[in-house]
Amino acid sequence: MSEGTVAGHTLFSDPAVESIVSGLEKALGVPGGGLKRSSFRDNHRVWVEPARLASALKHLREAGMDLLIDLSAADYLGYQDAEHRYGVWYILENTSTGTRIMVRSWADDPSPCLPSAFDIWRGSDWMEREVYDLLGIQFTGHPDLRRILMPDEFAGHPLRKDYPLRGMGERHHFVPLARDES
Amino acid sequence: MPLKLADAIAAPDVEERECLWTLNFGPQHPATHTTLRLVLNLDGEVILKATPDIGFLHSGFEKLGEHLDFNQYVTIVDRMNYISPVANEIAWHQTVESLLGIDLTPRCKMIRVIFAELMRIHDHLLCCGAAALDLGAFTAFLYAFNQRELINEINEWASGQRFHPSYTRVGGLQRDVDDAWIGKVRGFMDGFIAAHNDVTKLLNRNRIFLDRCRGVGVLTKEEAINRSATGPVARASGVQRDLRRLRPYLAYDAIDFDVVCAEEGDCLARYLVRMEEMLESWKIIHWAIENLPGGPVNSEIDGRMVLPNQLSVYRSIEGLIHHFELNMTNRKWKPPVEELYTATESPNGELGFHIVSDGGPCAWRVRTRPPSFIHFSLFPHLAEGHAVGDVAAILGSLNIIAAELDR
Amino acid sequence: MEVSLPEDGFLVTKLDEVANWCRKNSLWPMAFATACCGIEVMATGASRHDIARFGAEAFRFSPRQCDLMIVAGRVVMKMLPVLQRIWMQMPEPKWCISMGACASSGGVFDTYAVVQGIDRFLPVDVYIPGCPPRPEQLIQAVLDLQDKVQKTGTFNAREFKSRTRPEGPRPLAMQLDMADQMVAPANYRTATRSWSVVPEVGNHAGESGR
Ligand code: SF4
Numbered sequence: 001m002s003e004g005t006v007a008g009h010t011l012f013s014d015p016a017v018e019s020i021v022s023g024l025e026k027a028l029g030v031p032g033g034g035l036k037r038s039s040f041r042d043n044h045r046v047w048v049e050p051a052r053l054a055s056a057l058k059h060l061r062e063a064g065m066d067l068l069i070d071l072s073a074a075d076y077l078g079y080q081d082a083e084h085r086y087g088v089w090y091i092l093e094n095t096s097t098g099t100r101i102m103v104r105s106w107a108d109d110p111s112p113c114l115p116s117a118f119d120i121w122r123g124s125d126w127m128e129r130e131v132y133d134l135l136g137i138q139f140t141g142h143p144d145l146r147r148i149l150m151p152d153e154f155a156g157h158p159l160r161k162d163y164p165l166r167g168m169g170e171r172h173h174f175v176p177l178a179r180d181e182s
Numbered sequence: 183m184p185l186k187l188a189d190a191i192a193a194p195d196v197e198e199r200e201c202l203w204t205l206n207f208g209p210q211h212p213a214t215h216t217t218l219r220l221v222l223n224l225d226g227e228v229i230l231k232a233t234p235d236i237g238f239l240h241s242g243f244e245k246l247g248e249h250l251d252f253n254q255y256v257t258i259v260d261r262m263n264y265i266s267p268v269a270n271e272i273a274w275h276q277t278v279e280s281l282l283g284i285d286l287t288p289r290c291k292m293i294r295v296i297f298a299e300l301m302r303i304h305d306h307l308l309c310c311g312a313a314a315l316d317l318g319a320f321t322a323f324l325y326a327f328n329q330r331e332l333i334n335e336i337n338e339w340a341s342g343q344r345f346h347p348s349y350t351r352v353g354g355l356q357r358d359v360d361d362a363w364i365g366k367v368r369g370f371m372d373g374f375i376a377a378h379n380d381v382t383k384l385l386n387r388n389r390i391f392l393d394r395c396r397g398v399g400v401l402t403k404e405e406a407i408n409r410s411a412t413g414p415v416a417r418a419s420g421v422q423r424d425l426r427r428l429r430p431y432l433a434y435d436a437i438d439f440d441v442v443c444a445e446e447g448d449c450l451a452r453y454l455v456r457m458e459e460m461l462e463s464w465k466i467i468h469w470a471i472e473n474l475p476g477g478p479v480n481s482e483i484d485g486r487m488v489l490p491n492q493l494s495v496y497r498s499i500e501g502l503i504h505h506f507e508l509n510m511t512n513r514k515w516k517p518p519v520e521e522l523y524t525a526t527e528s529p530n531g532e533l534g535f536h537i538v539s540d541g542g543p544c545a546w547r548v549r550t551r552p553p554s555f556i557h558f559s560l561f562p563h564l565a566e567g568h569a570v571g572d573v574a575a576i577l578g579s580l581n582i583i584a585a586e587l588d589r
Numbered sequence: 590m591e592v593s594l595p596e597d598g599f600l601v602t603k604l605d606e607v608a609n610w611c612r613k614n615s616l617w618p619m620a621f622a623t624a625c626c627g628i629e630v631m632a633t634g635a636s637r638h639d640i641a642r643f644g645a646e647a648f649r650f651s652p653r654q655c656d657l658m659i660v661a662g663r664v665v666m667k668m669l670p671v672l673q674r675i676w677m678q679m680p681e682p683k684w685c686i687s688m689g690a691c692a693s694s695g696g697v698f699d700t701y702a703v704v705q706g707i708d709r710f711l712p713v714d715v716y717i718p719g720c721p722p723r724p725e726q727l728i729q730a731v732l733d734l735q736d737k738v739q740k741t742g743t744f745n746a747r748e749f750k751s752r753t754r755p756e757g758p759r760p761l762a763m764q765l766d767m768a769d770q771m772v773a774p775a776n777y778r779t780a781t782r783s784w785s786v787v788p789e790v791g792n793h794a795g796e797s798g799r
Contacts, residue, residue: 067410080541126556150702179749334632
């Protein structure tokens, strides 16, 4: 995958992706090759720190990445060599050229928090709510950040690694109904 | 201050009005097909504000994916979009195979193409039939279901289960198909065009159906892209995006077909795109079944990633050991410590899986990119300003599958 | 076949039996279809399988008109209070079929959100195994239920009066240590979830390394 290295990071071999990422570096004021990149099969990823994430996403939208394919996150608690607890990904595509890149960012306990992409892509609305619901990452600037899949009074975040698969007893706590009273 | 007429008739904000009526729709309602809830703020019959409430079928699919290995999880993805189960399996195993670096055999690719397209027909038939059912056209639903039963039989013949086949495996298929199966597919193909015509004749000139669909729930091209719509919903709004063309997977680069698009973006356009896509699928299956390559369906055994066939497990010690290795809890696959997102064009839109792997046989995190979830988030945008009766038309045209919506 | 009575003739039978006979041949199912099994319910009602042959084709989606609830598909935490409430809204006499592995036992979904069998919280009359059960199995279940109605039914539904205790297996709450539980009970009487018992929302699981 390597073509050349500047400032320590290997550039993408795909020129279309590389030109987008170098444009992003210019817009963020990072030296060329300053953002961490990696490729695996046809996925091209670029890491952006949370503080710069909002402006990076805005720039990418203006650079033509108009379709937000996916936004989600994972809990890396106990993952080998993980530096941060939560990793978040945004998969973006340019609908006219078909170029696809993945923007990665991260968040950490105790109050994981990232800027919302609500104003940039409306499609991020429910995806952010889902990440908030299942992993507990707050998105600042989201107008309606509520639980979406779990009941409102549910207390945990089920996709976190320290939440057990079979739950903490919530599914057992309902009132049983006898036949004569119903 | 002199009052102007414009002030008097201008609509006040949603919150300010006192005469509003709040209608709770669901979670158990026939037109939702499945379990979702809508809270509609109505002014007379006009929807001012629609608030969807989902999660009534959230069963922890993604969490389960962290505890089941790559072959076991196929039974779970089956149950995700349950009206086109094999399409999910193909998407899932495509990601796994891409992660493990397995190349499929030509025969396996072609059989998967046939199944993917059969599932597209399967899905669109139910979607169009049920949409018509909600709008009062019961007969079309019965015609559509008749064809679905034939596809269920094809599933059953190939895998033993008519509804949730769990047919794919890492690097191959559960078993090869036989000539009788090919005969069944041919038989289905022969009758399908007539059945498609029947449904078309029942609906395409049906005045009630047309009037209730035309101009309802319009989604513009910009909004479709901005709100992440994919698949038939986006194509009905003029977004020419089909992953089978954009990033050809399986054998699609060798197959000639058209991407069906429409401009209007209303319920009728979505219905027509689906009906037309079925004919394209028919063309693809027709080509694929004539050009079905021979040879094995499972990839070569080197790398020890693919389950061996039954005969070699029973008759040879190597096969037995190999089978054992892939089923022992502490052996199985050793994928690279990497992450991967790949997607397929499922009947409903872009269905992708994102696997985070920690080198073990189960994924560290499985993320599904569910088209239904994203399409349902369009609903408030589409419904506002329409009448209550249009809710059924819009829901029917979006094809929301609750298990995929909530996972 | 023609049955004719002589003029001013009469027929002697037990009131219970006529009532049962009427009831069993005109079951009005309410398909509480949540997931994949629901599609099989649709298939049962559609062409080819056609449940109308057994007098149970009048699917109604309003609980007030029905006397047979077919719970088809998994029921999750958010749905269970709704299910119980819908069951309470059905008029007597009423019966319940639990269709599929998920409704009967949780099936493949042994996860945090899925109720492990609706019979823990609801009285069930007939279970159907399978994932999903074939339409033929659903039809068989309806026939079995008809049998049950004919054999055990009474005119004024006395047979239900004796079933005063919850009938399913015991709730699984004791599986976990009290200390490990996060409890948020819900109530079918109001169909709302109680807000007063909510434990502190937020980063309960946040302290890593628990
Ligand atoms: S029993 Fe099987 S088919 Fe029925 S709802 Fe459960 S997973 Fe779906």
